[in-house]
Amino acid sequence: MRKDIRIAGFGGQGIILAGIVIGKAAALHDDMFAVQTQSYGPEARGGASKTEVVISDEEIDYPKIENPDILVAMSHEALMAYLDDLKDGGILIIDPDMIPEEDVLPFVKEHNIKLYKAPATRTADEKIGLKIVANIVMIGAITRITKVVSEDSARKAVAESVPPGTEDKNLAAFEAGAALADGGV
Amino acid sequence: MKAEKYFIQGNEACARGALKAGCRFFAGYPITPSTEIAEDMAVFLPREGGSFIQMEDEISALGAVIGAVWTGLKAMTATSGPGFSLMQEHIGYAAMTETPLVIVNMQRGSPSTGQPTMASQSDMMQSRWGSHGDYEIIALSPSSVQECFDFTAEAFNLAEKYRVPVMVMGDEIVGHMREKIIIPDKVEILPRQMPKEGPETFLPYQAPPEGTSAMPAFGDGYKMHITGLTHDERGYPDASNPQTHSELVNRLCDKILKKTAEIARIQEESTADADVIALSYGAPSRSALKAVRNARNQDIKAGFIKLDTVWPFPEELVRETTKNAGKVVVVEMNLGQIFYEVQRVLPEVKVELLPKIGGEMQSPQEILEKIKSI
Numbered sequence: 001m002r003k004d005i006r007i008a009g010f011g012g013q014g015i016i017l018a019g020i021v022i023g024k025a026a027a028l029h030d031d032m033f034a035v036q037t038q039s040y041g042p043e044a045r046g047g048a049s050k051t052e053v054v055i056s057d058e059e060i061d062y063p064k065i066e067n068p069d070i071l072v073a074m075s076h077e078a079l080m081a082y083l084d085d086l087k088d089g090g091i092l093i094i095d096p097d098m099i100p101e102e103d104v105l106p107f108v109k110e111h112n113i114k115l116y117k118a119p120a121t122r123t124a125d126e127k128i129g130l131k132i133v134a135n136i137v138m139i140g141a142i143t144r145i146t147k148v149v150s151e152d153s154a155r156k157a158v159a160e161s162v163p164p165g166t167e168d169k170n171l172a173a174f175e176a177g178a179a180l181a182d183g184g185v
Numbered sequence: 186m187k188a189e190k191y192f193i194q195g196n197e198a199c200a201r202g203a204l205k206a207g208c209r210f211f212a213g214y215p216i217t218p219s220t221e222i223a224e225d226m227a228v229f230l231p232r233e234g235g236s237f238i239q240m241e242d243e244i245s246a247l248g249a250v251i252g253a254v255w256t257g258l259k260a261m262t263a264t265s266g267p268g269f270s271l272m273q274e275h276i277g278y279a280a281m282t283e284t285p286l287v288i289v290n291m292q293r294g295s296p297s298t299g300q301p302t303m304a305s306q307s308d309m310m311q312s313r314w315g316s317h318g319d320y321e322i323i324a325l326s327p328s329s330v331q332e333c334f335d336f337t338a339e340a341f342n343l344a345e346k347y348r349v350p351v352m353v354m355g356d357e358i359v360g361h362m363r364e365k366i367i368i369p370d371k372v373e374i375l376p377r378q379m380p381k382e383g384p385e386t387f388l389p390y391q392a393p394p395e396g397t398s399a400m401p402a403f404g405d406g407y408k409m410h411i412t413g414l415t416h417d418e419r420g421y422p423d424a425s426n427p428q429t430h431s432e433l434v435n436r437l438c439d440k441i442l443k444k445t446a447e448i449a450r451i452q453e454e455s456t457a458d459a460d461v462i463a464l465s466y467g468a469p470s471r472s473a474l475k476a477v478r479n480a481r482n483q484d485i486k487a488g489f490i491k492l493d494t495v496w497p498f499p500e501e502l503v504r505e506t507t508k509n510a511g512k513v514v515v516v517e518m519n520l521g522q523i524f525y526e527v528q529r530v531l532p533e534v535k536v537e538l539l540p541k542i543g544g545e546m547q548s549p550q551e552i553l554e555k556i557k558s559i
Contacts, residue, residue: 020363024192027365034192036363040302062475062549063362063468 002056003148004065007138008082009074009098011040011049014135018072019051021139021157022149026055029153035063048077055148070146072138073099074120083107091146095120095138116145118180124173133173136162140177151178188369195333195359196263198366199289200225202337203261205372208287209235210260212249214242214268217301218357219291222263243268247275247288254284255411257377257402259341261287266295269308269315276350277316278413280437283390283397285344285377289337289353291360292518294544303544304357306467306518312352313496319434321441323448324352324496326466330364336493342375343448347440348397354495356518358468358546377402384408391418395439441497449499452491455481456506459488461556464503464527465516466492469546473516476552487556495523500530507531512559514539516547535559 005022009015016038023036038051052065070091073079079099086092088111094104096117108115118141124134136158143154155174162170193201200222203211211226227237236253240246246262253260264272269290279286292308294300308315312324323343325336333355340351380387380399384407392398401407410420415430423429441448455477456462463473470491480487490506492499507513512535515524524538539555541547 020192023363027192028190034365036192037358038361060364061471061478063358063364063471064546064548066548066550 002054002060003070003146004068005053005055005070005072005142005146005148006050006065006068006082006085007053007072007074007142008048008050008078010077011047013049013074014132015049015074016040016051017161018135018139019053021136021154021161022142023053023055024161025149025153025157026053029156030149032057033060035060037063048081050078050082070142070148072142074134074138075099076103079104086111086113088112090114091116093118093138093141093145095134097122116141116181118145118177120177120180123176123180127176128169128173130169130173133170136170136173137177137180140174141180142177143174144178144181188367190365190367192363192365193330194221194361194363195327195330195355196221196291196361197225198330198333199263199337199353199355200229201368202334202372203287203341204229204233205334205368206338206341207259207374208261208341209233210250210253210258211235211262212238212240212246212253212260213262213264214240214246216243216265216268218293218304218360219263219265219289221360222289222291243271244275247272247279250286251275251279251282251284254286255403255409257405259285259345261289261341263289263291265291265293265301266308267298269311273311273315276322277318277320279350280316280320280322281318281413282411283348283400283437284350285348285400287337287340287344287351287353289355292354292356294542300544302357304468304518304546305542305544306354306356306469306522307542309354309495309517309519309522312354319438321438322350322352322496323347323441323494324354326354326492326495327359328467328470328491329359330362331366332493333359334366334368338372342373345375345377347444347448348400349441352496354467356468357544379405380407388418389420390416390433392436392440394436395443397440445497445499446501449494449497449502451493451499451502451506453506454489456488456490457509458486459510460486461512461514461559462488462490462507462510463514463516463552463556464490464492466495466523467518469516469518469541472547472549473552475549476556479549479553480556485556492523498526498530503527503530507534511535512537514552514555514559516552518542518546
């Protein structure tokens with residue numbers, strides 16, 4: 001079974017690291033096959049940023065994604081660029097402070113999309129005191145909502161992917177994100 | 186130590202493969218999308234007792250690599266299009282002086298500075314013909330992170346065996362993609378061949394017609410004269426002698442071309458009964474494989490060929506695996522390069538190109554449509 005996940009936002013949000021963590025969790029700790037790819041412009045910050053993760057229980061031939069099962073949008077620009085590609089019946093996770101819900105509702109209704117709102121940026125700021133961990137908050141939300149990787153594997157992958165000494169803050173961010181999923185839409 | 190699992194980029198895998206294969210010198214100039222190779226080498230080479238130098242440009246980078254090889258080390262550089270162009274003069278020098286070395290080219294959109302963060306396969310002909318003169322090199326094309334590791338390690342052994350520059354022709358997609366790879370504790374390492382004769386009688390360029398000579402380094406006690414000029418079996422310039430030149434340059438070409446059967450490799454799937462075959466290499470070969478599998482699910486008799494070795498071109502293997510197919514679609518991220526080579530070796534077959542430029546590879550759907558319409 002193959003799952004195609006696309007996470008998009010703007011440069012500086014840690015989008016690509018989010019993809020790496022999920023890929024690592026799947027490939028190294030869940031013993032699945034995983035491919036993570038990314039696209040970015042020549043700019044260091046700002047600009048669009050996108051990462052794609054394919055997770056499968058068999059070897060992955062085509063490593064890119066045409067129509068994701070799961071789309072995570074952390075900026076309005078990213079949502080506009082990629083919403084149309086989302087599979088019918090797919091999962092859409094948005095940061096509602098970046099994206100007005102009414103912008104996605106017609107599409108969600110028409111294509112039978114399961115919509116989840118995860119205010120990752122606000123949660124990172126208010127609960128952890130660090131906006132920079134918004135991507136890890138989002139990984140927590142993605143993990144609990146979609147179950148594409150196991151939570152234990154995701155925690156391990158977070159801990160080994162962040163700078164040494166910041167593991168506790170990042171794991172707290174992960175839990176805060178997972179809790180957002182429990183709150184529902 | 187046992188084999189270990191990693192989730193890393195193709196570029197990082199190239200660096201790890203080089204280190205496992207015994208590379209102890211890297212000179213380069215960082216360039217997207219190959220920079221992570223230089224970054225990794227800068228971190229890991231000193232720990233292994235090796236050296237990393239960031240040079241002022243790619244011309245000097247390859248010059249430094251050639252020098253390091255003649256001190257007895259295994260050495261490499263890594264670059265992308267604009268840097269690869271600057272290296273061409275020294276690639277010819279390395280071919281003429283039979284200097285074994287490895288160049289990784291993670292191809293990006295081009296010509297000129299083009300698209301630094303986007304993929305292409307537009308340097309495939311340049312990898313063979315980029316320097317002036319008649320010469321041959323070996324080029325491998327990885328399509329996964331594991332192949333980045335395996336092919337780079339293999340490139341060092343091929344370089345030693347044939348005393349030739351070996352190119353690992355990746356692209357931005359494989360260079361930046363992350364996948365699980367297994368890094369073995371040890372890989373096979375082919376050591377440099379030292380002469381059996383003493384310094385008094387050894388002739389450094391007295392090779393058999395399709396072979397190479399042993400290669401002592403500076404400081405080993407042998408008198409070595411290394412020159413890009415046409416040289417005799419002692420290594421001395423003999424540039425006005427037509428016979429010396431003809432023998433030398435024919436040998437440089439024959440030592441690769443006549444060994445194609447032992448050098449070149451392909452992978453295939455479902456070719457035996459295929460009517461139409463998708464032939465590709467590097468990243469888009471994974472799209473082609475998906476397209477062929479989708480075609481089979483629709484009862485279309487499609488087959489798949491992936492070139493692991495692009496140069497020397499695996500002529501016999503391509504002929505053999507396409508002998509029952511009437512049609513071949515060549516899938517590459519350029520406007521047609523290896524396509525012409527396939528056409529040349531399959532004059533009886535309908536060969537069509539599915540080109541793509543712009544930075545992204547062909548989608549499985551695009552390839553499937555071409556398989557259906559050819």
